[in-house]
Amino acid sequence: MERGRYFEFHNPVKILAGEKALDSLPNELERLGCRRPLLVADKGVRQAGLVDVLLRAAGESSLAFAAVFDDVPPDSGTRVVAAAARAYREAACDGIVAVGGGSVIDTAKSVNVLVTKGGDDLVAYSGAGAIAGRLSPFVVVPTTAGTGSECTLVAVVRDDERDRKLLFVSASLLPDAAVLDPRMTLTLPPVVTAATGMDALTHAVEASYCLGKNPLSDVYADTAIRLVSERIVHVTKNPGDARGRLDLAVASTMAGIAFSNSMVGLVHSLGHATGGVCHVPHGVAMNVFLPHVLEYNLGKRGAEIGRLLLPLSGPEAYYSTPEARRPEAAIARIRALQDELYAVAKLPRRLSETGKVGKEHHGRIARAAIDDASIAYNPEEASLEDCLALLEKAT
Amino acid sequence: MDDGTRRPAAGLPPPALTPPGRPLAKAYAALALGLVGRAFAVAHRVDPGLRRELADLPPGFSFALAVHPKGPRAALRMGEDGRLRYLGRGPESPDVLMRFQNLSAALAVLTFSASAFEVYARNGLAVSGDLPSTMAIIRALGLVESLILPRFVVARVLKRVPSAPFARKHAERALIYLALPFAGPTKE
Numbered sequence: 317m318e319r320g321r322y323f324e325f326h327n328p329v330k331i332l333a334g335e336k337a338l339d340s341l342p343n344e345l346e347r348l349g350c351r352r353p354l355l356v357a358d359k360g361v362r363q364a365g366l367v368d369v370l371l372r373a374a375g376e377s378s379l380a381f382a383a384v385f386d387d388v389p390p391d392s393g394t395r396v397v398a399a400a401a402r403a404y405r406e407a408a409c410d411g412i413v414a415v416g417g418g419s420v421i422d423t424a425k426s427v428n429v430l431v432t433k434g435g436d437d438l439v440a441y442s443g444a445g446a447i448a449g450r451l452s453p454f455v456v457v458p459t460t461a462g463t464g465s466e467c468t469l470v471a472v473v474r475d476d477e478r479d480r481k482l483l484f485v486s487a488s489l490l491p492d493a494a495v496l497d498p499r500m501t502l503t504l505p506p507v508v509t510a511a512t513g514m515d516a517l518t519h520a521v522e523a524s525y526c527l528g529k530n531p532l533s534d535v536y537a538d539t540a541i542r543l544v545s546e547r548i549v550h551v552t553k554n555p556g557d558a559r560g561r562l563d564l565a566v567a568s569t570m571a572g573i574a575f576s577n578s579m580v581g582l583v584h585s586l587g588h589a590t591g592g593v594c595h596v597p598h599g600v601a602m603n604v605f606l607p608h609v610l611e612y613n614l615g616k617r618g619a620e621i622g623r624l625l626l627p628l629s630g631p632e633a634y635y636s637t638p639e640a641r642r643p644e645a646a647i648a649r650i651r652a653l654q655d656e657l658y659a660v661a662k663l664p665r666r667l668s669e670t671g672k673v674g675k676e677h678h679g680r681i682a683r684a685a686i687d688d689a690s691i692a693y694n695p696e697e698a699s700l701e702d703c704l705a706l707l708e709k710a711t
Numbered sequence: 712m713d714d715g716t717r718r719p720a721a722g723l724p725p726p727a728l729t730p731p732g733r734p735l736a737k738a739y740a741a742l743a744l745g746l747v748g749r750a751f752a753v754a755h756r757v758d759p760g761l762r763r764e765l766a767d768l769p770p771g772f773s774f775a776l777a778v779h780p781k782g783p784r785a786a787l788r789m790g791e792d793g794r795l796r797y798l799g800r801g802p803e804s805p806d807v808l809m810r811f812q813n814l815s816a817a818l819a820v821l822t823f824s825a826s827a828f829e830v831y832a833r834n835g836l837a838v839s840g841d842l843p844s845t846m847a848i849i850r851a852l853g854l855v856e857s858l859i860l861p862r863f864v865v866a867r868v869l870k871r872v873p874s875a876p877f878a879r880k881h882a883e884r885a886l887i888y889l890a891l892p893f894a895g896p897t898k899e
Binding site: 687 | 850
């Protein structure tokens with residue numbers, strides 16, 4: 317542990333996980349006293365038939381959604397949140413079920429703030445610790461295995477008035493329950509499976525060595541790293557593997573619990589900035605920057621990075637590698653995963669392979685990266701010049 | 712919300728047991744916060760690196776460091792003339808409020824045994840307001856510390872000691888200490 321020996325760990329989210337986990341959703345809503353839930357989703361979720369899967373799983377139960385809001389775009393903003401909050405109020409809803417990926421879940425978290433606290437001014441609740449108290453009943457059904465948003469105390473939405481990202485950090489945002497059912501991720505295309513899996517891996521890796529790491533989040537992170545490392549290539553090659561899908565969903569949730577309690581570092585600062593400036597998908601950016609940032613942090617966190625070899629490669633590889641070589645072996649394992657995922661799904665390993673980032677963007681990305689909140693947790697001080705050098709290396 | 716006072720609610724008996732308080736630690740925190748606030752304002756005039764770091768804060772922007780719940784606080788505001796001014800306690804709701812969650816967290820930073828980043832990472836510092844501005848302010852706080860403290864203390868507190876030519880750094884340090892007694896607080 318770091319100097320000071322103090323940490324906080326909080327995860328009140330009930331996890332319902334399994335190949336028929338959705339069947340338990342109606343009971344869970346009843347337990348929460350929610351009789352008129354608002355369903356929040358996006359068009360992709362509806363078109364993929366995932367809402368139908370959910371309704372079929374609910375079977376003969378008394379589940380009935382009082383309203384449906386399925387207009388959440390990939391980069392959701394304050395106007396969308398306000399519209400969904402209106403739908404909630406007009407239908408006199410008493411809880412929220414979010415079915416979707418990161419954008420849907422973050423939108424639903426923000427809607428929950430407005431409908432519980434009142435008003436339409438989401439900006440007033442931005443920042444760390446500005447939302448207190450219990451919010452309305454809230455259940456999340458993730459349809460990707462990567463963001464871990466179902467177990468994080470963070471939400472990010474765009475401020476449509478000022479064209480910037482709003483970050484909300486509060487334990488009140490945490491859902492009451494998360495339902496992990498592989499039927500929700502079976503239809504994900506290989507490249508999305510690969511990118512979201514590498515997002516989960518990055519959450520767990522950064523949770524393991526950045527400044528906020530603690531013994532409890534380490535346990536969640538270790539298992540998440542092991543599950544992703546064992547499953548990601550196989551599931552990307554075999555999308556119908558329900559068992560593997562469930563393992564990745566569990567890994568994503570565990571990584572979410574880990575980083576929600578220890579936060580993330582420079583990979584995320586660079587990833588958020590690259591996403592903001594060049595619209596590179598988050599998981600792709602995580603995949604590109606992860607090994608470069610690990611190398612950058614070796615001076616301050618070599619021992620912790622070396623320890624990652626155990627969950628990444630298993631006990632045999634770990635114990636047969638001399639201690640001094642474990643950090644480079646851990647990074648090499650991540651690069652090997654990248655190469656396999658590129659071969660299977662063409663997941664970009666370099667910024668140049670994304671086709672979206674040119675050298676002319678580096679200055680803006682680096683500037684945005686050093687203003688990103690997650691940079692506070694990075695072990696090494698990352699200056700503007702350091703970020704520019706990392707962007708160069710990752711190109 | 713807990714406002715830190717110990718008055719019993721109307722009609723209720725007074726509390727049976729309350730913590731003894733830490734008047735000396737609180738007095739030190741108040742003194743150190745005042746010093747940091749003044750040093751911030753003076754260093755902003757003296758050091759171009761600090762001005763660059765805070766260049767994106769708009770005129771009128773205010774920020775404060777405070778100790779939860781009703782402890783001391785130091786606020787600063789960027790003036791229309793581009794000068795940073797120390798305000799004492801300052802406005803009730805500054806644009807960015809960085810609040811130490813308890814006196815121990817504040818003392819870790821104010822005795823220069825931990826960086827603000829480190830205390831933030833350990834849940835010791837709650838922030839309300841714009842986070843990119845907050846990151847710039849915390850980096851600026853590190854620069855101020857590097858300007859007013861000896862290198863061996865700075866090396867313990869910051870992730871990396873900012874590099875600056877020896878003569879310039881010491882000239883800036885001398886200017887800051889000379890100007891410190893005259894640095895406010897400014898009345899609004």
